Amino acid sequence: MVAIHKDHKELTDEQFAGLKEKCLKARETSYSPYSKFRVGCALITTTGETFTGTNVENASYGAGICAERCAITKAVSDGFSKFLVLAICGDTEDTISPCGICRQFIREFAPKLPIFMFNKDGSKFIKVYLQDLLPLSFGPESLGN
Numbered sequence: 001m002v003a004i005h006k007d008h009k010e011l012t013d014e015q016f017a018g019l020k021e022k023c024l025k026a027r028e029t030s031y032s033p034y035s036k037f038r039v040g041c042a043l044i045t046t047t048g049e050t051f052t053g054t055n056v057e058n059a060s061y062g063a064g065i066c067a068e069r070c071a072i073t074k075a076v077s078d079g080f081s082k083f084l085v086l087a088i089c090g091d092t093e094d095t096i097s098p099c100g101i102c103r104q105f106i107r108e109f110a111p112k113l114p115i116f117m118f119n120k121d122g123s124k125f126i127k128v129y130l131q132d133l134l135p136l137s138f139g140p141e142s143l144g145n
């Protein structure tokens with residue numbers, strides 16, 4: 001079973017509250033006319049910057065991008081690729097977890113990242129570490145060069 005945590009020891013109470021607020025807010029600009037499933041993401045870099053993202057779908061369904069990859073791509077393209085924590089929220093009573101592609105995408109930059117998963121109004125959350133979501137993962141070191 002995956003280890004599920006209920007603490008936010010990596011963050012101060014203030015940082016945690018800010019992360020949650022930004023994650024829920026990021027969901028408001030979701031472009032999801034096909035699934036009608038809005039997702040928000042917020043991440044904090046090791047230098048203290050926050051980036052947000054949301055899911056952006058496409059009439060060619062497979063071309064859509066998840067909220068997590070949206071946020072990470074924004075951060076990396078602005079020169080920030082070291083992450084402290086990442087948070088996601090869906091539009092559901094229960095928490096949601098990153099899809100397989102996003103797990104791999106996160107792994108590239110932060111193989112041990114704590115991931116906070118909020119429910120729709122932020123009243124519930126769990127924290128899971130990336131290495132538990134993606135054990136025996138493949139990463140840059142695996143290429144051996």
Ligand SMILES: O=c1ccn([C@H]2C[C@H](O)[C@@H](CO)O2)c(=O)[nH]1
Binds near residue numbers: 035056064065067
């Ligand atoms: O963790 C997740 C799971 C799903 N989605 C998006 C993809 C698609 O736009 C919609 C339904 O799967 O939600 C995310 O952004 N992140």
Ligand SMILES: [Zn+2]
Binds near residue numbers: 101103
């Ligand atoms: Zn995804």
